[in-house]
Structure formats: C-alpha cells, structure tokens
Amino acid sequence: MWFCHPHQGLARHMSFLVRSLVVLSLWFGFLLACVSPTEAQTVERSSPPTSLGDPQELETFLNGVMTRQLADNHIPGATISIIKDGRILLDKGYGYADIQQGQKVQADRTVFRLGSVSKLFTWTAIMQLVEEGKVDLHADVNVYLKTFRIPATYPQPITIENLLTHTAGFEDGTIGQLVPQIQDLEPLGAWLPKHIPARIFSPGVVTAYSDYGAALAGYIVEQVSGMSFERYIEQHLFQPLGMRQSTFRQPLPDALSGQLSHGYTYSNGAYHTGSFEDIETVPAGALSSTATDMAHFMIAQLQLGGFGHTRILQESTARGMQQQHFTNDSRLPGMTYGFYEQQIDGHHLIGHSGDTTLFYSLLMLLPAPHVGLFVAFNSHGGSMASQNLLQAFMDHYYPAPQTTSTTPPAGFSERARQIEGTYWSTRRNETSYQKVGYDLLSPVTVSASGSGHLVIKGVGSQDINLVEVQPWIFQRTDGFSDTVIFQSSGTEMNMFIGNRPYQAYQKRVWAETPAFHVGLLLLCLVLFLGVDLSALAYLLRAIRRKARLKPKVGAFRSELPRWLGWTVSTLNVIVLIGLFLLFSSNDPYAVQFAMSPALVVVMMLASVSxxxxxxxxxxxxLVWRMPSWNRWQRLFFVFQALAGVVFSMDLTFWHLLWLP
Structure with a gap:
C-alpha cells in the first residue's frame, strides 16, 4: 500500500592502466564480469564474496545486521526467511511480537501484516486465469466489470496489462482504504464504483503506482472465477503452497488471530501498540502471513511455478510474469507483471515491498542464483531497516567491484540549472483535497551540491546524494546501489529513480511549487492577522468612547465594509489553523483515510469566507467614495480584498473549499 523501497545500482564500466602482467590479468577478469557502457572507472576487489549456502554463517551475519537495525530504527520485532535452490536456508524471528506479554517472534508461527506484498498474490492469481484462457492481458478491463465501468477519459482503454504494470494512469488516493471498524468494510463490488479515481495519464505512457488498480484486478479475479477473492487465493495459492498460516480474511480466523504480532509506533522514547488495521482494498494490501509461508511462495516463483509435486503456474507463464513489460527508461529497471525490478551491485532482482501504518515488509528474488529474501517488521521503522538489510545482504554475498571516484563529465553546471527545482511524483492526487498531502506537504527537491553532485530531498526518509557519471546520468554515493536519470522532453524535465520503477517524477513550474504556495499563504496570514489586530484595537477604542458617542447618519453604511473585512480575515485565520491541525494530526481518519467532520467544517468555513x-x-x-475613510484605510482595505481573493484561489487550487 504505502511504501518505500531498496536501492538499485548502475552497472560499472572500467579501465585500468597496465603496470604489470599480474595487474593486467586481473583487469581482464574483472572486465568480463563488470563491463557496461556507462563510465570508465578504476575497479578493485579486496576479497572474494562470501558464498551463500552455509546456514550457520548466514545466521551469524543476519544476527548482526538485524540486531543493529531493530535498535537503530526502533523496531520491536521482525521475521525473516532466506531461500536458495528450492530450500529454506534460514527462517527466524527477532525481537518481540508482544512487548507487554514478552512474546517473541517465531518465523513459522508469528503472523505479520504485509501491506503491498499482497499484490504479488493478486497478480499471480490473474496470471493463473490468463493461463486458463479466462483473462486476456490486452483486453479492456471493462470487459470483466458487470456492475460498473471505468470512464473513457482517454481514447485508449485501460487493459489488464496496464493494471499489472501500474500504467493505467490513475491518480492516487487513500480515502476509504482503511476503515475504523470491521463492520465498515464493504464488498469490493460495492466499494470500487464509489471510489473510481480520476485518470491523469494516458494508459501505457508512464508508471503511476495504484492501489485501486490492484484492488480492481482482485475484483476481476472474483468476477471471472465466480468466488470471493479470499477463497480463490486460499484454494489456488495457499493450499497448493502449504501456506497454512496465511490469510486475506479480516478479521483473522480464530486459528491465526492469537498468532498475530502487534504493530507499534515509537515516540517519546516508548513503544505504543496500534490496533488491527481493517483494509478495504483487500487484494492490494490485506495479506497476513509468516516468514516460513512466504518462503514457500518465493520457492514457487523461483522454480517458475513449481512447488514440490504441484504447480501454481506453468513454466512459460511464470517466465512471462517475471519478464520486464514496461520501463520509464530503457537504461533502468522496470515493471514485470506485478514485480518491480531492481539492479543492486550489478545483479538483477525482482520483488515488492509493502507497508501499512504499523508494519513494513519486503520480498526480493534473485532469479539467476535462485535466491529469495523476505523480511517483515512490526513498526514503520522497517522502511529504512529493509533498505539497509537488503544492501548489506547484497554487499556481503553478491558484492559489486569496488570503484574509485571519477571526474564528472564537462557541462554539469548547465545541466544542473535545468535539473534543479521541485518535482512531483506521478503517484499523486490532482482532484481532491488529498493533493495537499501528496504535493504541498511532501515536496521532492533536487539541488546541486558541488561539481557533478546533486542532492534529492523528499524521496524516502533520507537525502539521496548523487554524482554524475555520464551526462544526465547520476549514481548514489552513500553506499546504496542506485541510478537516477534525468530526461528532458520539450519544456518538461522528468526524473527516473532506478529503485522506484513504479513511478516517475516531473519537474513543476514555479507557480505549482510548494514554496510559492506556502509563501502566498504566509503573506495572506500576516495581512489577516494585521486586520484582526486592527479590529481588536477599533473595538477597544469603541468601548472606551461608547458613553460619549452618538449615532451618525450613514454610520452603518461606512462601517459595514470594516465588519465584513474583519469577518473574512477572522474566518481565514481559523481556516488556516484548522487545516494545520488536521494535516499534522496523528489520527489516520482526520484527512488520510477519511474526510473527517472537522475537515468538512473547516472547508465549509473556507467556502463561506x-x-x-x-x-x-x-x-x-465603494470605500473610495466614503468620506469617513482616509486614503490609507482605503488602500489597506484594497490589499485585504486582494489577499482574500488570493487565499480563496489558493484553497481552490488545493481543493479545500466545500462544494457539495
């Protein structure tokens, strides 16, 4: 559902000056393994990689990494499984599933919520139906929808393939995806038609991650198979794979409910237990499972559909599922049918990560060496922990040659001037107030930080430091493998981050940047506060003079503009304070998953204003014709009117006016 991801590396080209015959022979050996058409770099390797195959060595390595990650990222517990060549090398729990009861995590028993890793089962189910001839990957999704249709915003229809590659072009939104109580959950057939997102991109043009698209695919599974999504997955995936501790059902069956790990948040030096999350978009994020069960799924995928004496997919279908079917840039990883690709330390991976508000999970497969890694954490600190774990695992067992820094290509300053600025993700909202959370409160900025170096802020929990290795191509310099490519398209600048092939980033024009809009709102707020202070001073003077004042002819007419202006300014200050409190609230149902009554009230006040x-x-x-108003009062009133118009227009831009 809502997630961050590990980092992908750019393959490295090398050249080395010949100083001796021994060095020359080493150079040729490394050349065969690591050459690529990107950048000449000096390559060294201090020691051979550790071989993955010794369970004891693997456990010793993971004990060190996991212990450190749990402590550094404030995570109570985690569960992990590693597979190779069709067998489980290690499955183990770390830390606590229940801190208060002292219950430790067990890999084969403790159930974690897995968020968007759920989608891999949805996509596998779709591929099973494709294999049976019941679903056509290139058919319009409306062919399979019996009670509603996706509107034809563009000439091209949305196909099943678009859903699997996140190229349907839907805007993103979270309203209704999580509900406060289990009884609030609706069947997919009732929920989906009420929450059809706007289509903001033509299908097949660019990736824009969509939970709705995955939920729609799950509904199509129901329509085609004639059974509920949960039952289909149980019969066609869980049972043949021996996944006895896994379910999409909510609440969890009695046999599993006692094994569910608590989810935790961390603040003020303490862990806080969260409640069970009731997820409406079941096929997109409601899976609950154990590390051991997920190892079975990884084995089946790496064995191209085979598991023991059974099959969940034919070999050709599994190969097709795991092949790239879309990429935003041919030089970077892209999307398979459901998996997203990664390139880490020169190795090809496919996988998916997922999170809820309390859990974080990651599943990654290395098809060539038949290796799989699954990990889940019971706190959102798992986002950073999973990245660190995956990179440490790859560096330890499948390291890339060490490289020395190179001189950035000439002309960087000119390119940097075109690149620098604020970007927004293709995974965004354009038609509702949630635009605030996606764009105003979560800006992505790119800035130059020296010769050939860039810094990206706002993507993930840490800054991304880059160095240019070829014109418009940048590589991370902070220990993670990842490549970023900038691509100019006419007047637009696009940014593609290698480890995020499911979305792209587009540079904003100045009038769309958060800095511009925040600046406008702050200027308006200062003026509104000034008006309110002047109103307070006026009232105090009136109170002091009340006994001596006599009503004047036409006084009401000349005072009405003042009272009207004071009312508008006061309302606008209240609106700004209300919006700030709501959008900074920890309550997920304040603005994130629901339009709370408080938000409706604030938006109604904004509309009245x-x-x-x-x-x-x-x-x-009119005040210019009123004798009781002097020149400065009239000018101030004009500025007040202008501020009110700008404020209302800005709220309209962010869809914050209540328009029933």
Missing part, C-alpha cells in the same frame, strides 16, 4: 470575499471586493471600490 470565499463568498464573503466577493463582498469585500465589491466594497473595495
């Missing part, structure tokens, strides 16, 4: 602002604009012309 917008209507009253029309009156302020009207009076901004």
């Amino acid at each position: 917008a209507l009253l602002t029309l009156g302020v604009v009207f009076y901004s012309f």
Whole structure:
C-alpha cells in the first residue's frame, strides 16, 4: 500500500592502466564480469564474496545486521526467511511480537501484516486465469466489470496489462482504504464504483503506482472465477503452497488471530501498540502471513511455478510474469507483471515491498542464483531497516567491484540549472483535497551540491546524494546501489529513480511549487492577522468612547465594509489553523483515510469566507467614495480584498473549499 523501497545500482564500466602482467590479468577478469557502457572507472576487489549456502554463517551475519537495525530504527520485532535452490536456508524471528506479554517472534508461527506484498498474490492469481484462457492481458478491463465501468477519459482503454504494470494512469488516493471498524468494510463490488479515481495519464505512457488498480484486478479475479477473492487465493495459492498460516480474511480466523504480532509506533522514547488495521482494498494490501509461508511462495516463483509435486503456474507463464513489460527508461529497471525490478551491485532482482501504518515488509528474488529474501517488521521503522538489510545482504554475498571516484563529465553546471527545482511524483492526487498531502506537504527537491553532485530531498526518509557519471546520468554515493536519470522532453524535465520503477517524477513550474504556495499563504496570514489586530484595537477604542458617542447618519453604511473585512480575515485565520491541525494530526481518519467532520467544517468555513470575499471586493471600490475613510484605510482595505481573493484561489487550487 504505502511504501518505500531498496536501492538499485548502475552497472560499472572500467579501465585500468597496465603496470604489470599480474595487474593486467586481473583487469581482464574483472572486465568480463563488470563491463557496461556507462563510465570508465578504476575497479578493485579486496576479497572474494562470501558464498551463500552455509546456514550457520548466514545466521551469524543476519544476527548482526538485524540486531543493529531493530535498535537503530526502533523496531520491536521482525521475521525473516532466506531461500536458495528450492530450500529454506534460514527462517527466524527477532525481537518481540508482544512487548507487554514478552512474546517473541517465531518465523513459522508469528503472523505479520504485509501491506503491498499482497499484490504479488493478486497478480499471480490473474496470471493463473490468463493461463486458463479466462483473462486476456490486452483486453479492456471493462470487459470483466458487470456492475460498473471505468470512464473513457482517454481514447485508449485501460487493459489488464496496464493494471499489472501500474500504467493505467490513475491518480492516487487513500480515502476509504482503511476503515475504523470491521463492520465498515464493504464488498469490493460495492466499494470500487464509489471510489473510481480520476485518470491523469494516458494508459501505457508512464508508471503511476495504484492501489485501486490492484484492488480492481482482485475484483476481476472474483468476477471471472465466480468466488470471493479470499477463497480463490486460499484454494489456488495457499493450499497448493502449504501456506497454512496465511490469510486475506479480516478479521483473522480464530486459528491465526492469537498468532498475530502487534504493530507499534515509537515516540517519546516508548513503544505504543496500534490496533488491527481493517483494509478495504483487500487484494492490494490485506495479506497476513509468516516468514516460513512466504518462503514457500518465493520457492514457487523461483522454480517458475513449481512447488514440490504441484504447480501454481506453468513454466512459460511464470517466465512471462517475471519478464520486464514496461520501463520509464530503457537504461533502468522496470515493471514485470506485478514485480518491480531492481539492479543492486550489478545483479538483477525482482520483488515488492509493502507497508501499512504499523508494519513494513519486503520480498526480493534473485532469479539467476535462485535466491529469495523476505523480511517483515512490526513498526514503520522497517522502511529504512529493509533498505539497509537488503544492501548489506547484497554487499556481503553478491558484492559489486569496488570503484574509485571519477571526474564528472564537462557541462554539469548547465545541466544542473535545468535539473534543479521541485518535482512531483506521478503517484499523486490532482482532484481532491488529498493533493495537499501528496504535493504541498511532501515536496521532492533536487539541488546541486558541488561539481557533478546533486542532492534529492523528499524521496524516502533520507537525502539521496548523487554524482554524475555520464551526462544526465547520476549514481548514489552513500553506499546504496542506485541510478537516477534525468530526461528532458520539450519544456518538461522528468526524473527516473532506478529503485522506484513504479513511478516517475516531473519537474513543476514555479507557480505549482510548494514554496510559492506556502509563501502566498504566509503573506495572506500576516495581512489577516494585521486586520484582526486592527479590529481588536477599533473595538477597544469603541468601548472606551461608547458613553460619549452618538449615532451618525450613514454610520452603518461606512462601517459595514470594516465588519465584513474583519469577518473574512477572522474566518481565514481559523481556516488556516484548522487545516494545520488536521494535516499534522496523528489520527489516520482526520484527512488520510477519511474526510473527517472537522475537515468538512473547516472547508465549509473556507467556502463561506470565499463568498464573503466577493463582498469585500465589491466594497473595495465603494470605500473610495466614503468620506469617513482616509486614503490609507482605503488602500489597506484594497490589499485585504486582494489577499482574500488570493487565499480563496489558493484553497481552490488545493481543493479545500466545500462544494457539495
């Protein structure tokens, strides 16, 4: 569902000056293993890689990494499984599933919520139906929808393949994906037509990750198979794979509910237990499973559908599922049918990660050496921990040659001027107030930090430091394997991050940047506060003079603009304070998964203020004819009217006015 991912590396080209026959022979050996058409670099390797195959050595290595990650990222517990050549090398639990009861994690018993790793089962189910001839990957999804249709925003229909590669072009949104109580859950057939997202990209043009698309695919499984999604997965995947501790059902069956790990948040030096998360988009993120069960799924995928004496896919179908079917840039990893590709330390991986508000999980496969890694954490600190674990695992068992730094190519300054700026992800919302969370509160910025170096902020929990290795091609310099490519398309600048093939980033024009809009809102707020202070001063003076004042002819007419302006300014200050409190709230149902009553009230106040602002604009012309107003008061009132208009327009841009 909502997630971060490990990092992918750019293959390295090398050249080395011949100093001796011994060095020359080493150079040829490394050349055969590591050459690529990117950049000349000096290559060294201090020691051969550790061979993955000794369970005891593997456990010793993981004990060190996992212990460190749990401590550094404030995670109570984790579960992990490693497979190779069709067998489980290690499955083990770390830390606690229940801190209060002192219950430790057990890899074969403790159940974790897996978030978007669930999608791999949904996509596998689709491929089973494709194999049976019941689903056509290139057919319009509307062919399989009996009670509603996806609107034809573009001439091209959305196909099943678009769903599997996240190229349907849907905007993203989280309203209704999580519900506060189990009884609030609706069947997919009832929920999906009420939450059809806007289509903001033509199908097949660019990746834009979509939970709705995965839920829609799960609903198609129901429609085609004639059974519920949960039952289909149980019969066609869990049972043949021996996954007895896995379910998509909510609440969990009685046999599993007692084995579920608690999910935790960490704040103020303490862990806080979260409640069970009731996920509406079941096929996109409701899987609960153990590390041992997930090892069975990994074995079946790496054995191209085979597991023991049974099959979940034919070999040709599994091969087709694991092949690349879309990429934003041919030089970078892309999307298979469900898996996303990675390139780490020169090795090809496919996998998926997933998170809920309390759990984080990661599944990665190395098809060539038949190796799989699965890990799940019971705290959202697992986002960073999983990246560190995967990179440490690859560096230890499948390391890339060490490289020395190279001189960045000429002309960097000119390219940097075109690159620098604020970007927004293709995984965004454009038609509802959730645009605030995706774009205003989560900006992605790219800035130059020296000769040939860039810094990306806002993608993941840490800054990404890059160095240019070829014009427009950058590589990470902070220990992670990843490549970033910038691509100019006419007046647009696109950014593709190698370890995030399921979305792209597009540079914003200045009028769309968070800095511009925040600046406008702060200027308006200062003026509104000034108006409110002047109103307070006016009232205090009026109270002091009340006994001596006599009503004047036309006083009401001349005072009405002031009262109207004061009302608008006060409402706008209240709206800004309310929005700040709501969007910074820890309550997931304040704005993230629901439009809370408080948000509706704030948006209604904003709408009332917008209507009253029309009156302020009207009076901004009339006050110039009122003798009781001096020049400075009139000018100030004009600025107040202008601020009110700008404020209402900005709220409209972010869809924060209540329009029933």
